[in-house]
Amino acid sequence: MLSSPFITTPTSVNQIMLRVLLALIPGIALYVWYFGPAILVSITLASITALATEAVMLKLRDRPIKPFLSDHSALLTAWLLALSIPPLAPWWLVVVGTAFAIVVAKHLYGGLGSNAFNPAMIGYAVLIISFPAHMTHWLTPHALGGIELDFAQQLSYIFHGTLPAGLTLDAVTMATPLDTLKTQLHLGLSVSEIRDMPIYGRLAGHGSEMVALGFAIGGLYLLFTRIISWHLPLVYLGTLFAVAGIFHVFDPTHYVTPLFHWFSGAAMIGAFFILTDPVTSPTTAKGKIIFAAGAALLTYLIRVFGGFPDGMAFATILMNICVPLIDLYTQPKVFGKKDGLL
Amino acid sequence: MITALWVMIALAALLGLVLGFSAVRFKIEGNPLVEKIDAVLPQTQCGQCGYPGCKPYAEAIAKGEADINLCPPGGDDGIHKLADLLGVEYKPFGGDAKPKAKAVAFIDEQTCIGCTLCIQACPVDAIVGAAKQMHTVIASECTGCELCLPPCPVDCISMPAIEERLTDWKWKHPVITLRKIA
Amino acid sequence: MRTLHHFHGGIHPTSHKSLSTHQSIARAPLPKSLVIPLRQHAGEAAKPCVNVGDHVLKGQRIGTPSATLSSSIHAPTSGTIASIALHQIAHPSALPDLCITLIPDGKDTWIKREAVDFLALSANEMQQHLRDFGIVGLGGATFPSDLKLRHPIKVDTLILNGAECEPYITCDDMLMRERASEIVRGIVILRHALEAGEVLIGIEDNKPEAIAAMHEAVSAAQLDYAVVAVPTIYPGGSAKHLIKVLTGLEVPSGKLPTDIGVQCFNVATALSIKRALDDGEPLISRIVTITGNVEHPRNYEALIGTAFSDLIDLSVAKRDTNRYIMGGPMMGVVLPAVNVPLVKSSNCVIAASDTLFPPAPPALPCIRCTRCAQVCPAELQPQDLYWFAKSNNFGKAQEYSLADCIECGVCAYVCPSHIPLVQYYRYAKSEIRERSAEKLAADKARERHEYRQFRIEREKQEKAEKLAQREAASKAAAVVAPSTPSVDDTQQIRINEAIERAKAQAAEAHPKNTDALTPEQQAEIASIEARRAKIRELATDAGADDEPHKTS
Structure with missing residues (x-):
């Protein structure tokens, strides 16, 4: 280095990203445990696509490939995207989503550090808007004892689109617990009636609640190793709890418990892994609080009153838009410029 | 139909009156844009832009008669500032205009004949001397405009570039090597 | 407690x-020579107050303060002043500064030391x-x-x-x-x-x-x-x-x-x-x-x-x-070189190797992780300042309190992208300093220019008035006076005369020290002669050219 400081910490971007990937593993493990190994196929597909498109984009942009490819940021985008789309989907769905995330949402905005929106969420948004039908067929957890495809049959569907004779896609998949809740509420059922359905477990969706728990455990690891700051996840979950709590207390027959909101959909993975993307979240402490609270509020509103089953992705993207403004208006006072000084 | 017409006419008349009144009442002396442009210009008064000084150039820019890329002493940075101020696209230097290293005039006192022509040419009164007396440049006031060069009958004025000194040394923009060039 | x-x-x-x-x-131990920079303090360099060849005693003042923000410099030992010249100093620019070189006499004789109550x-x-x-x-x-x-x-x-x-x-x-x-x-x-x-x-x-x-x-x-x-x-x-x-x-x-x-x-x-x-x-x-x-x-x-x-x-x-x-x-x-002199601010010298201070890996883009903001003792937002400094957006950098940065380096120390942040801040700070100096100079130049315009205008008016008076006077006397040559013309004549005189002088003066010259000196004389010839030529041109020069 040309000038001081001459010493640095060994922490590097790729280490941070690697730790975040590591923190996703408990959630993925529980996913496999409850829903089978199909998710690993989409994670692998997404990873390969991400690395390949990243390399191509770096080449096109005339950037050095090795240091940027080994920063693991593309991998993280791939994993987060793979985890937010149904595992039993045609292979091209995950490939298109990942490629869009890397090419458009990341590199066309200037690559690592310059993207305004969370690439994984943009990829998700593109898929759910363009291919809504494919995005609603989720695997049923083993414990429900329904008809399930074995791994070979799943692979055959993913890569060839063929199902075993006599089975339809609807027979072997289900809607997400949040989606089901919304549909059933529209049909006039009460929350308690819906919650008695077999797909629901103790807190939220059977199986999916445990996956969310897995993500929470990974998130707490990130929190305690100070990879992420407490502001975003705690304020997000806190606000979501508070808003859901108010509605639930007000009308428990139409509004589910706050814990249900915590443990269903993308709330947990979002709180710890998606909102906390440093590039697309505010830099100031106050800004982070506003950002997280806004995202929680939007998530709740979209989930309960909006047209999409889950609101995490759109809430994140909408709040991403506000980041520059939030940062501008939440600049902290610097040393020696605090109120009350001379 | 007729009512609408009358309403429109009345409105137009009223607004015209308001505008006319404010034009008289809130009249601003001079052109504030000229002042702003002039503030950005380096004040060398060198005339290299083709106008007889910075203020006339500023006026020309404000009227839209002159381009923003005609001021060599202002450098590339100056064009950027003008572009920002006027909300127009940045333009690189056109024609022969090129930024130059900063320099101050220096009179070779052995050759100077004391003709006072350079004193009359200097736009900022940075040359001292009297008829038949040797002249000299007040280096701290010299803007490096080179206007004193052409009138000198004995070519005794040179423009040595200002060298970097310890007191005005600057840290450079860090260069990050993305890829080693073999 | x-x-x-x-x-x-x-x-x-x-x-x-x-x-x-x-x-x-x-x-x-006492070194063979001491190189004492005259700028060892914040502010202006000291003025040397000894001459080359002087013998000085240990503790004798050799540099006096040249401004309010300045200080004195003393001889660290007794000896002879060998030179007062530019010498490389401990500065990142590697530019030289004025230093006094002292050759110790080895006696280390003090000046008279007096305790003061x-x-x-x-x-x-x-x-x-x-x-x-x-x-x-x-x-x-x-x-x-x-x-x-x-x-x-x-x-x-x-x-x-x-x-x-x-x-x-x-x-x-x-x-x-x-x-x-x-x-x-x-x-x-x-x-x-x-x-x-x-x-x-x-x-x-x-x-x-x-x-x-x-x-x-x-x-x-x-x-x-x-x-x-x-x-x-x-x-x-x-x-x-x-x-x-x-x-x-x-x-x-x-x-x-x-x-x-x-x-x-x-x-x-x-x-x-x-x-x-x-x-x-x-x-x-x-x-x-x-x-x-x-x-x-x-x-x-x-x-x-x-x-x-x-x-x-x-x-x-x-x-x-x-x-x-x-x-x-x-x-x-x-240090630009290892033989630069110790100054009053030198608290430590670290011999460094690549194993001791490994070169930082190539810098990656900022990911806005704000680890720098978390450690910044000035409570700045280093990631924003970096962005502004990098894009030469100095106004914004000042708005975000770049001036309060103490350049302590903790931001660059924790940066996971290994960006040389402090270097960007130093760059931005020196640019800002230069720009404000330029702005001051431009303002001064504008003021001087405007005053000059005003003066020329005033002189013109005064001349016109005088002329009008004179004309009125001559009309009153009913005498038609021949018009006097204009000021520009008389001046031109005077200039031509001066040029002629200079020419004549040059022709008369025959150098007496031109015997036994080295080839270099001869070459120099030749070039000077060439220049003189050119000047003469130009002077003739100027004389022929009657058109007054445009000066406005």
Whole structure:
């Protein structure tokens, strides 16, 4: 280095990203445990696509490939995207989503550090808007004892689109617990009636609640190793709890418990892994609080009153838009410029 | 139909009156844009832009008669500032205009004949001397405009570039090597 | 027990201080020559007040203050002034500065040293004394100490800075261990000069020996000074941050500590103040730590002007040493050459190798992780400042308080993208400085130009008036006078005459010293002759050209 400081910490971007990937593993493990190994196929597909498109984009942009490819940021985008789309989907769905995330949402905005929106969420948004039908067929957890495809049959569907004779896609998949809740509420059922359905477990969706728990455990690891700051996840979950709590207390027959909101959909993975993307979240402490609270509020509103089953992705993207403004208006006072000084 | 017409006419008349009144009442002396442009210009008064000084150039820019890329002493940075101020696209230097290293005039006192022509040419009164007396440049006031060069009958004025000194040394923009060039 | 406060951020780098504290301070031998820069303090360089060839005594003044913000320079030993010339100094620019070279006579003869009773001195006399004795802050900023006593505001708290927070540096630590009583004596003088209320001596708690020594010295002198162990955290030795830790007060941005009733001195400065008054010795030596990649890291008391290479030879640099850093690893500068002289601000030289300070991996883009903002002691947003500095958006950088950056380097230390952040800030700061200077110059030029226009206009008017008067007068006399040649014409005639005269002179004057010339000299004469010929030619042209020159 040309000038001081001459010493640095060994922490590097790729280490941070690697730790975040590591923190996703408990959630993925529980996913496999409850829903089978199909998710690993989409994670692998997404990873390969991400690395390949990243390399191509770096080449096109005339950037050095090795240091940027080994920063693991593309991998993280791939994993987060793979985890937010149904595992039993045609292979091209995950490939298109990942490629869009890397090419458009990341590199066309200037690559690592310059993207305004969370690439994984943009990829998700593109898929759910363009291919809504494919995005609603989720695997049923083993414990429900329904008809399930074995791994070979799943692979055959993913890569060839063929199902075993006599089975339809609807027979072997289900809607997400949040989606089901919304549909059933529209049909006039009460929350308690819906919650008695077999797909629901103790807190939220059977199986999916445990996956969310897995993500929470990974998130707490990130929190305690100070990879992420407490502001975003705690304020997000806190606000979501508070808003859901108010509605639930007000009308428990139409509004589910706050814990249900915590443990269903993308709330947990979002709180710890998606909102906390440093590039697309505010830099100031106050800004982070506003950002997280806004995202929680939007998530709740979209989930309960909006047209999409889950609101995490759109809430994140909408709040991403506000980041520059939030940062501008939440600049902290610097040393020696605090109120009350001379 | 007729009512609408009358309403429109009345409105137009009223607004015209308001505008006319404010034009008289809130009249601003001079052109504030000229002042702003002039503030950005380096004040060398060198005339290299083709106008007889910075203020006339500023006026020309404000009227839209002159381009923003005609001021060599202002450098590339100056064009950027003008572009920002006027909300127009940045333009690189056109024609022969090129930024130059900063320099101050220096009179070779052995050759100077004391003709006072350079004193009359200097736009900022940075040359001292009297008829038949040797002249000299007040280096701290010299803007490096080179206007004193052409009138000198004995070519005794040179423009040595200002060298970097310890007191005005600057840290450079860090260069990050993305890829080693073999 | 005093309640301590804390400041935002800070880091805990490995200290490496024990390397150089095993051995006591050694006196460096008298070098063969001393190169003494005239700019060793904040502000203007001193004016040399000796001539080449003069014999000077140890402690004799050789440079006098040239401005208010300036200080004196003294001969570190007796000897002869060999030169007053540009010499490379310890500056990152590698540009030379004016230095006085002194060849010691080996006798080390002092000037007459007189102790001064500081109690008998007025405030002004005290300041003048320190100014004459070249006392400047030895903590690094080298701000003239006399100016720190000048402030008229009452000082409630006098703080002595013995924090020494940067890794590797141990000169203040060893000074406190070995010369605590002298430091305390210096504090007595300072407290008297400032009429300060309480005295706090802040030392980081990783220096227990220094704390104990200072404690002992304070109680031996039966004083009520508080020796306070402050938490070890970088940059806890920054004056503003030490003040915050000890008093809880924040020095407002752009203000001085005295504005909040606090004044802060480095412990080594206190000692040099004691020497100046009690012993009549000016500031001609300092303690410097030689450490890092050397066989025998140690502290030396060395004369100002000693080449760093002499000191490093005493400690023996290891073979893989490839550069030397003056100062600590967080804020130091790479020496442009190893033979540059020691100055009043040189607290430490670290021999560095790629194993000791591995070169940083290539910088990646900023991911806005805000680790830098979390550690920034100035509570800035380094990631934003970086963005503005990089894109030359200096106005925005100033808006985000770039000026409050203390360049401590913690942001770059924690940056996971390994961006040389401080370098960007230094760049932006020097650009901002230059631009404001340019703006001032432009404003001045505009003013001068406008005045000139006004003057020309006025002269024209006056001339017109005179002409009108004259015409009126001549009309009254009813005499038609032939028109006088215009001013421009007479001037032109005069110029032509002058040119003719110059030509004639040149033709007449025949040089008498043109015998036995070297080829170079002949070539030079030829070129000068050519130029003269050209001038003559031009002069004829100018004479032929009647058109008055456009000057407006």
